[in-house]
Amino acid sequence: MTSQPTRFTKGHGTHNDFVLLADTRGDLELTPERVRVLADRRGGIGGDGVIRLAPTASIARAGETVADQVLAEEPAAIWFMDYRNADGSVAEMCGNGVRVFTAFAESLGLVDLDATELALGTRAGVRRVRKDTGPDGERWYAVDMGLWRLPGGDDAAAAGADAAVAVRGWTAPRPALSVDLGNPHTVVALGSVDELAGLDLTQAPQVAPVPPHGTNVELVVPLGETPTDDGVVGRVRMRVHERGVGETQSCGTGAVAAALAVRTWAAAGGRTPVDTWFVEVPGGLLRVRALPGGHAELAGPAELVFTGETTL
Numbered sequence: 001m002t003s004q005p006t007r008f009t010k011g012h013g014t015h016n017d018f019v020l021l022a023d024t025r026g027d028l029e030l031t032p033e034r035v036r037v038l039a040d041r042r043g044g045i046g047g048d049g050v051i052r053l054a055p056t057a058s059i060a061r062a063g064e065t066v067a068d069q070v071l072a073e074e075p076a077a078i079w080f081m082d083y084r085n086a087d088g089s090v091a092e093m094c095g096n097g098v099r100v101f102t103a104f105a106e107s108l109g110l111v112d113l114d115a116t117e118l119a120l121g122t123r124a125g126v127r128r129v130r131k132d133t134g135p136d137g138e139r140w141y142a143v144d145m146g147l148w149r150l151p152g153g154d155d156a157a158a159a160g161a162d163a164a165v166a167v168r169g170w171t172a173p174r175p176a177l178s179v180d181l182g183n184p185h186t187v188v189a190l191g192s193v194d195e196l197a198g199l200d201l202t203q204a205p206q207v208a209p210v211p212p213h214g215t216n217v218e219l220v221v222p223l224g225e226t227p228t229d230d231g232v233v234g235r236v237r238m239r240v241h242e243r244g245v246g247e248t249q250s251c252g253t254g255a256v257a258a259a260l261a262v263r264t265w266a267a268a269g270g271r272t273p274v275d276t277w278f279v280e281v282p283g284g285l286l287r288v289r290a291l292p293g294g295h296a297e298l299a300g301p302a303e304l305v306f307t308g309e310t311t312l
């Protein structure tokens with residue numbers, strides 16, 4: 001318990017939910033224990049993660065050199081997303097979190113997305129957010145997620161795999177592809193939506209070789225590709241087990257990793273890669289685009305649902 005009440009906002013992006021703290025002076029102490037208490041769904045506010053909005057300069061002053069790099073690359077990136085998983089661990093990046101962070105910054109009057117884009121700092125570097133529109137005309141946010149990478153390189157791209165994943169109940173591990181979005185992902189293809197729906201993700205999937213910093217695991221079913229007026233669009237359904245959390249309703253970086261893995265598998269099979277994907281997650285719908293120059297874009301909604309004060 002702290003003696004001073006702290007204001008918070010609760011928000012989510014496709015039901016990946018976060019406790020948001022506005023630390024505009026950069027002096028809020030956020031220990032792993034405090035994160036765990038805030039994120040606790042029974043004893044606290046509850047969330048998959050905790051997001052602190054702080055001055056990028058304060059993160060640099062605290063000794064995180066990535067914040068110096070952010071400001072050198074983009075001096076306008078004065079606000080930083082300090083992202084923590086529900087178990088108190090620090091994560092480099094959160095795709096749904098970036099959109100919710102932006103909605104939070106708008107609510108605080110720190111940015112007007114109707115007038116300009118937002119450049120913000122993260123531990124994976126600068127991220128740029130612009131307003132966008134969803135397939136049914138709803139307000140969405142689109143984020144340039146920066147450079148993506150296959151840690152297994154060309155060999156993994158050609159083979160479509162560089163790892164193996166075992167899920168509780170499976171008789172044998174299955175091949176998987178590692179994808180780096182600033183944070184680590186391992187993507188496995190399944191044969192049907194019924195198999196996806198029946199998965200037991202109550203325990204963390206086992207990944208081999210063991211990733212040195214852990215990984216987020218996406219289980220995906222490619223749903224096909226459809227010609228549209230804007231070109232061919234792919235569709236994927238996925239579930240995710242997040243590092244530091246457990247199964248969540250959505251993972252933005254995971255959706256990007258899933259789409260890029262399916263795209264890589266298509267290319268390995270000699271098919272023309274599709275650049276636009278809709279990704280169905282248990283909590284909603286996200287759009288992923290492979291951009292020129294090796295960047296990827298993630299688009300989706302962001303909702304702020306309530307505010308309050310806590311002494312936790």
Ligand SMILES: N[C@@H](CCC[C@H](N)C(=O)O)C(=O)O
Nearest residue numbers: 091094095096183251252253
């Ligand atoms: N839900 C997030 C990812 C949050 C961090 C992740 N659990 C990790 O440890 O890398 C997203 O929307 O990307």
